Amino acid sequence: MKKIASLALLLATVGFAPQTAQRSDADLDGLLRTAVEQKRVPMVVALIADARGVAYEHASGIPRDAIFAIASMTKPITSVAVMQLVEAGQVRLDEPAATYVPELGTVRVLDGGGLRRPKRPVTVRQLLSHTAGFGYEFSNRRIFELVAKKEIPSAMAGDDEFLQAPLLFDPGTQWEYGINTDWLGRLVERVSGRSLEVYFREKIFDPLAMPDTFFNVPPDKQPRMAAAFQRTKDGALTQQPRQPAKPITFFSGGGGLYSTPPDYLRFVRALMAGGQLDGHRILSAESVAAMGRNQIGDLKVRPMPSLIPQLITDGSLLPAVDNFGLGFGLNSTSAGTRRGVNTMSWAGVFNTFFWIDREKQVAAVLMTHMLPFMDPAARTLLEQFDRAVYASRVPTQDPPRF
Numbered sequence: 001m002k003k004i005a006s007l008a009l010l011l012a013t014v015g016f017a018p019q020t021a022q023r024s025d026a027d028l029d030g031l032l033r034t035a036v037e038q039k040r041v042p043m044v045v046a047l048i049a050d051a052r053g054v055a056y057e058h059a060s061g062i063p064r065d066a067i068f069a070i071a072s073m074t075k076p077i078t079s080v081a082v083m084q085l086v087e088a089g090q091v092r093l094d095e096p097a098a099t100y101v102p103e104l105g106t107v108r109v110l111d112g113g114g115l116r117r118p119k120r121p122v123t124v125r126q127l128l129s130h131t132a133g134f135g136y137e138f139s140n141r142r143i144f145e146l147v148a149k150k151e152i153p154s155a156m157a158g159d160d161e162f163l164q165a166p167l168l169f170d171p172g173t174q175w176e177y178g179i180n181t182d183w184l185g186r187l188v189e190r191v192s193g194r195s196l197e198v199y200f201r202e203k204i205f206d207p208l209a210m211p212d213t214f215f216n217v218p219p220d221k222q223p224r225m226a227a228a229f230q231r232t233k234d235g236a237l238t239q240q241p242r243q244p245a246k247p248i249t250f251f252s253g254g255g256g257l258y259s260t261p262p263d264y265l266r267f268v269r270a271l272m273a274g275g276q277l278d279g280h281r282i283l284s285a286e287s288v289a290a291m292g293r294n295q296i297g298d299l300k301v302r303p304m305p306s307l308i309p310q311l312i313t314d315g316s317l318l319p320a321v322d323n324f325g326l327g328f329g330l331n332s333t334s335a336g337t338r339r340g341v342n343t344m345s346w347a348g349v350f351n352t353f354f355w356i357d358r359e360k361q362v363a364a365v366l367m368t369h370m371l372p373f374m375d376p377a378a379r380t381l382l383e384q385f386d387r388a389v390y391a392s393r394v395p396t397q398d399p400p401r402f
Helices: 002-013 021-036 072-087 102-106 124-129 140-149 178-190 197-207 219-224 261-272 285-291 376-393
Strands: 044-050 051-059 109-111 114-116 228-230 237-238 344-348 354-355 363-369
Touching: 002 114, 002 197, 021 051, 021 376, 044 376, 051 261, 072 197, 072 261, 072 285, 072 344, 072 354, 124 178, 178 197, 197 219, 228 344, 261 354, 261 363, 363 376
Parallel strands: none
Antiparallel strands: 044 051, 044 363, 109 114, 228 237, 344 354, 354 363
């Protein structure tokens, strides 16, 4: 007993004094519960995983298996589907994407008041890394104005007509968040001969045991769907009327999925483990590594301006993200966070978040269901949760060897 006490004292003396799991969980519980009790967010579900499995779960204001609209957290799933086709030899990353989706061969660049042919064709890699030239109306003024003038359809109309939008610049010359991954969803459908709904189920959801992830939520599961909340001008959170469920016929690879935090954590864990989970492999370790490497060179991910403030907050950007891989935001340094370099992350517009730190083997999913994206309270909770996860789960240094 005396020897054990002396060892504990020595560890504390050299600066290695990890907290107990019980205390760590209590701290995390308090952080998340308080955010809901103080009405900073309407609800929250948080899960953490490490190399051994699920390490922490918490739900406040909603059941842990509630079904959320995950919006742009669909993009990483679509990107994995594309990489599966790359592994199968059916798609090449640096091939013109029009090889697989001929309509992309007719896309034009918006240049001044007119349109011109791009100087080079859009490639699959550029679609995956958001350097193809496409934008979104909520964060690019030129696209916003074209939609306002009804010269191109809105991406929020619920169909695929927005794929008529032009490029904003020549492919490969800038980074711009846009409709790239919806084109990739179309690519997966054309190459595989399946709808995106069927492909995802067969190749990703069933192998990873994700039974609650859908484009069309079945009627018997619709009561579990999370209500959406909107921040109003007076700072209150107002629950939005629930819209009647309508069958979806356009499967948006850029933002159409619904999922639960436990389901999405299984997807995240598979990537953290190099593309497999519980004996089921969806991707090779080499492909996962490529997705987690910078693919945009000296270009940088930029904060997004807001043209629709009810939808996103001006200057929205995820913590530390400045690079982009194949379907994932990346951080080139650990400045301002303890995340490992090239931690893979992204988010959905309703303030749903995840990250995959392959270096430190810790991953997390944090979901609430409110607008606008990166609302100050949601952003603060994400940042506090990020710090708390690393403070409680990742030692500041390796323990000494004896």
